[in-house]
Amino acid sequence: MSTFTIFLALIVVVAFLLVVVIMVQNPKGGGLSSSFGGGGTQQLGGVKKTTDFLDKSTWALATLLLVLILLSNIAINKGTESIDSKALDSDATTTQPLPAATPLPTTNDTATPEDSTEE
Structure with missing residues (x-):
């Protein structure tokens, strides 16, 4: 497995996790944070701590995704072959044969007015 394939798999996993974390959040104060802290202050972490965790994890995953994308660009196998355009090369004149x-x-099925014999 190449390095680029590993980066690609990591990018897909991080992107999926980022979508999940963003979907759990609710901008109106609902979502996961309200279900943990809605009943009282003795709940798991409370509303403020859950919102802080989701906010920090969103930024961390977004930063990780950006770094992985930039690193995958370095890991792409570019090869030793030149990728210059052949259209601008004056030495490479290839012509396509015209279709026959x-x-x-x-x-001779065309009828003229003189040929028609109507009675």
Whole structure:
């Protein structure tokens, strides 16, 4: 497995986790933070601590995603082959053969007004 493939798998996992963390949040104060701290102050962490955790994890995952994307760009196998455009190269003149012209069918079925004999 190449380094780029490992980075690609990590990017997919981090992106999925980032989507999950963002979907759990609710900008109106609901979501996961309200279910943990809504009943009283003796709950798991309280509203403020849950919101802080979700906010910090969102920033951490977004930063990690950005770093992984930048590092994967370095890990791409660019090869030794030149990727310059061949369209601008004057030495490489390749011509495509033209398709063979097909003759139009000739028929003598066209009737002229003089040929028609209507009675």
